[in-house]
Amino acid sequence: MLPSTKSSTRIYKAIEALEILHGGAFTTIQDLGRRGYQRFGTPTAGAMDLTSLRLANRLVQNDEGQACLEITFVGLRLVALRDLVIAITGGDLTPKVDGSPLSMWQTVSVRENSQISFTGVRDGIRSYLSVAGGIQVPEIMGSKSTYIRAGIGGFEGRPLKKGDRLRIGRQRSGLSLCRIKEVFIPRYGGKWKTRVIMGPQDDYFSKQGIETFTSSEYTITPQSDRMGYRLQGPVIEHREDADIISDATCLGSIQVPGHGFPFILLADRQTTGGYPKIATAISVDLYNLGQAKPGDKIQFSPINVVEAHEIRKSYERRMKQCIDILPRMNQKVQFHPHNT
Amino acid sequence: MYRRPRYLPAGDEGLLVEFGNEIHPDTHNRVYGMAQAVEEAHIQGIEEIIPSYCSLLVVYDPLLISFGDLTDQLKGIEKNLSHLKIPEHRRVEIPTLYGGEFGPDLDFVATHHGLTPEEVIRIHSSQDYLVYMLGFTPGFAYLGGNLEKIATPRLKTPRVVVPAGSVGIAESQTGIYPIESPGGWQIIGRTPLKLFNPIQPPHFLLAAGDMVRFAPIHEKQYADLQSH
Numbered sequence: 001m002l003p004s005t006k007s008s009t010r011i012y013k014a015i016e017a018l019e020i021l022h023g024g025a026f027t028t029i030q031d032l033g034r035r036g037y038q039r040f041g042t043p044t045a046g047a048m049d050l051t052s053l054r055l056a057n058r059l060v061q062n063d064e065g066q067a068c069l070e071i072t073f074v075g076l077r078l079v080a081l082r083d084l085v086i087a088i089t090g091g092d093l094t095p096k097v098d099g100s101p102l103s104m105w106q107t108v109s110v111r112e113n114s115q116i117s118f119t120g121v122r123d124g125i126r127s128y129l130s131v132a133g134g135i136q137v138p139e140i141m142g143s144k145s146t147y148i149r150a151g152i153g154g155f156e157g158r159p160l161k162k163g164d165r166l167r168i169g170r171q172r173s174g175l176s177l178c179r180i181k182e183v184f185i186p187r188y189g190g191k192w193k194t195r196v197i198m199g200p201q202d203d204y205f206s207k208q209g210i211e212t213f214t215s216s217e218y219t220i221t222p223q224s225d226r227m228g229y230r231l232q233g234p235v236i237e238h239r240e241d242a243d244i245i246s247d248a249t250c251l252g253s254i255q256v257p258g259h260g261f262p263f264i265l266l267a268d269r270q271t272t273g274g275y276p277k278i279a280t281a282i283s284v285d286l287y288n289l290g291q292a293k294p295g296d297k298i299q300f301s302p303i304n305v306v307e308a309h310e311i312r313k314s315y316e317r318r319m320k321q322c323i324d325i326l327p328r329m330n331q332k333v334q335f336h337p338h339n340t
Numbered sequence: 341m342y343r344r345p346r347y348l349p350a351g352d353e354g355l356l357v358e359f360g361n362e363i364h365p366d367t368h369n370r371v372y373g374m375a376q377a378v379e380e381a382h383i384q385g386i387e388e389i390i391p392s393y394c395s396l397l398v399v400y401d402p403l404l405i406s407f408g409d410l411t412d413q414l415k416g417i418e419k420n421l422s423h424l425k426i427p428e429h430r431r432v433e434i435p436t437l438y439g440g441e442f443g444p445d446l447d448f449v450a451t452h453h454g455l456t457p458e459e460v461i462r463i464h465s466s467q468d469y470l471v472y473m474l475g476f477t478p479g480f481a482y483l484g485g486n487l488e489k490i491a492t493p494r495l496k497t498p499r500v501v502v503p504a505g506s507v508g509i510a511e512s513q514t515g516i517y518p519i520e521s522p523g524g525w526q527i528i529g530r531t532p533l534k535l536f537n538p539i540q541p542p543h544f545l546l547a548a549g550d551m552v553r554f555a556p557i558h559e560k561q562y563a564d565l566q567s568h
Contacts, residue, residue, distance in 0.1 A: 038399070039390045040544040041474040041518075140538050150478050150519055152538045200348040200356045245363055246475065246482070248390035248397035250354040272392055272475025272482075280351030283402075305407040308352035312402050 016081050017131060017168040023161040024076030024118060029135055029154035032065040034143035038271045044251065045145040045153065045267050048226060048290030049126055051186075051319070052090035056130035058323055059087035059107050059178045060171070066134035067144035069160070071127040077117040080110050081165070085132035085175055091124025091188065091291050106179040124188040124291035132171035147268060148226075177326045184322035188291040192298040196254065196279035197305055201244055204276035205256070209237035213278055214300055218262065222294040226268040229292065235260030236278065246274040252281035254300075264289070282308040284315045341367045341394075345374075345418060347411045352402050353387075355410055357418070358395040365484065367394045368472055372549040373427045377417050385410065391548040392473040393482075429470070429551040434516065434531050436465070436507050436554045437562040442530035449492045449509060449526050460528065461556055463490050464514065471550040479518030479536030481546045487512045498524035505530045507554065529554075532566040 020027075030053065033046020047053035047070055054064040069076075074093055088095050088104045095102040096117050097110055104127075110116065118127060137144050137155055146154025155164055202210060218233035242258035249255070253265040255275040264281060265273070266289075279300065281289065292298065303311075341360040348356045357374065360367040368391075375391045378398065385405030390397040400410055438461045439446040450457045469483035476482075491512035499522060502508070506517040508525030517523060518535035531554075535545045546552065557565070 036388055037478070037543070038388050039474060039548065040478060041476060041480050042478040141543055150536070150538070152478075197349050197351055200350045200358070245361065245393045246473070247356070247358075247392040247395045248473075248475075250350045250397070250399070252351050270476055271390065272473060277350070280349075280354065282352045305349045305352060309402045309406060312352060316403060 015136070015167040015169075016165050017084055017133075017135075018078050018166040019081055020160045020162055020164040020166075021077040021079055021115070022075055023159055023164075024071060025073035027069055027071050027076050027160045028146040028148070029067050029137055029160075029166075030070040030145045031067045031143055033145050033267065034141055034147070034153070037141055038248070041271050042141070042150070043147065043267065043269055043271055045147040045226075046143070047128065047145075048267055049090050049124075049128065049287055050290075051287040052126070052128045052290075053130075054319065055105075055180060055322070056087045056089040056128040057134075059089070059105070059180070060085050060130050060132035061175055061178075062130060062132065062134050066130065067137060067154075068131075068135065069127075069129040071118055071129060072125060074118050074120055076160075077115060080112055080114045080116070082112045083109065084168075085109050085171060086116075087130050087178075088127055089130075089180070090128045091126045092122040093118040093124075093127045094120040094122055095127065105185050107175065107177045121293070124186075125293040126290055131168045132175055133168040136167045136169050149268060179324045179326060181322055181324050184318065186288065186291075188288070190293075190296045192289065192292055192296060194285045194289060194298055194300050195282045195303050195308070195311070196252075196300045197282060197308055198279045198302050199277070200280075201276035202278050204238055204241065204244065205278055206237045206239050209239070209260075210278070212236050213256075213262070214302055217297050217299050220292055220294050220296045220298060224294055226266060228266045228269055229264045229289075231262045231264070231298065233261070236262060238276070242276065243274055244276050246272045249273045249277070250280050252283070252286045253277045254279045254281065266290075282311065284308075284311050341370065345370075347414065349407060350397060353399055355398045355400065355407065355414070356395055357398065357414060360394040363393050363472070363484065365470055368470065368484075368549075369427060370421070371396050373421050374418060375548070376427060377421055378414065381413070381417055383410070383413055390473075392475070427549065429549055430547070431551045431553070432546060434507070434533060434552055434554045435557045435561065435565055436529040436531050437557055437559060438464075438507075438529035442562075443507070443528040445492075445495075445508075445526035446528040449490055449528055452492050453490055455490070460490050463487070464509075464528065465554040465556050467553070469514065469552045471546050471548055471552060473548050474544070474546065477517075477519055477521060477536075478538075479544050479546065480515065481535075481550075481552070483514055483552060485514065487514055492526050494524040495526065498522055499527075502527060503530065505532065505535070507531060530562075532562050
């Protein structure tokens, strides 16, 4: 082999960090989303659970918006191609390293050749795996988020599969061990109370229809994905028309087509739609809702915009306070001895 | 068109300014004029503005601006919009190779209306279409225009793959597929232009408020344009 080839091979290897052994049910690369192109029909995409993405990054001292793996359901298996510092947050999918339990919500170091696997749904449905240095894929229109429908972003615009090798950027030196404080670690469960702001087309629904929407329990159906959640439950009555002249949709818009069942529009939604939107979920509750799974129950309660903004501000304050830097280990991250 | 627009909350990060409740160029001119004015005002906290047929969705950061302040500022802008001023529309020509392999449904559309394929092409390419909004997929333009004479129902069985650039008709609507996708529109031609280019800016050929016209081209022109 020529010396020049050898050296370039070495550089190449130095930045490869993870290899996918099995892609699992559905694993994509996501960040905070693609902003600024909704007027051109391009949804934001981005993490379904933005809280967990932000915290996963902070635990490894990345910028909050670095790209992470969004792991949906089970089956993902990957191998570390070098010593890595990672964190796993979000839904508890029973993560393991070389068969032993892997702690979530804290900085973890893994040795080269360790296998990380996600083996069973315990709580929630989506895990976020961050790597110190951030997962590096080309930025498409300002974001690394995968948007499957257009085949853009992330790793070749598609879910990860066996053989994919992911690279990372340079990690900060002198990483500290960090942990999310116990009181801030969410327990998702299967019942969701989602606060909403009514409208913008609540006037398309009868008084009875509004009453049904705000007082009933709905079930999340299996026809739910990154585009949105289809709900089953009592039929919501329209006043007359179940069609509007198409207008822009929001993250969290709850549209109700003619059949009367609500549909919550999420990260990969179409940016315009022709069904009336009875209400819109508030941002703070949407972040969690990324952890809702088929079969879960959801109830909506209306609040006003001013209340919603207060909730958002207090959420951002909590986000600032929720991380502990462990005093005893406020030094370079120690690696677990590799299980052999 | 309403006498005064409605300002409606769309969640805690969106404010919908609704100008009317019909598909009409005059209403859209108000939407489009407002979109331009809001953009020029550079209000701190506004993240995106998304125009559609008769409303404008303003996406904002609630940590930077309140709903009340934003509404006041938008009302101020709206008050100063001239009702008479019709905004300048950018004109975009879409070179289109009609029929043959690239427009497999042209003959069906012609037969459906007792026209020749040439007459269908002439009707389709001899008028301006206003881009009311983009949606559905990245770069897909909802076009206005008068296509009653060649309005044709969708295919009974949608195609699994419609190539990017395909020009189609569904009822009295016409549109261009920006990305390869499944689709049930009657495909009458194809443009070599890229409507969506995720890699290089400008990422989108069309924007709301543009005036579009289809221009028939021959195979040689198609090949020349494609190689550019």
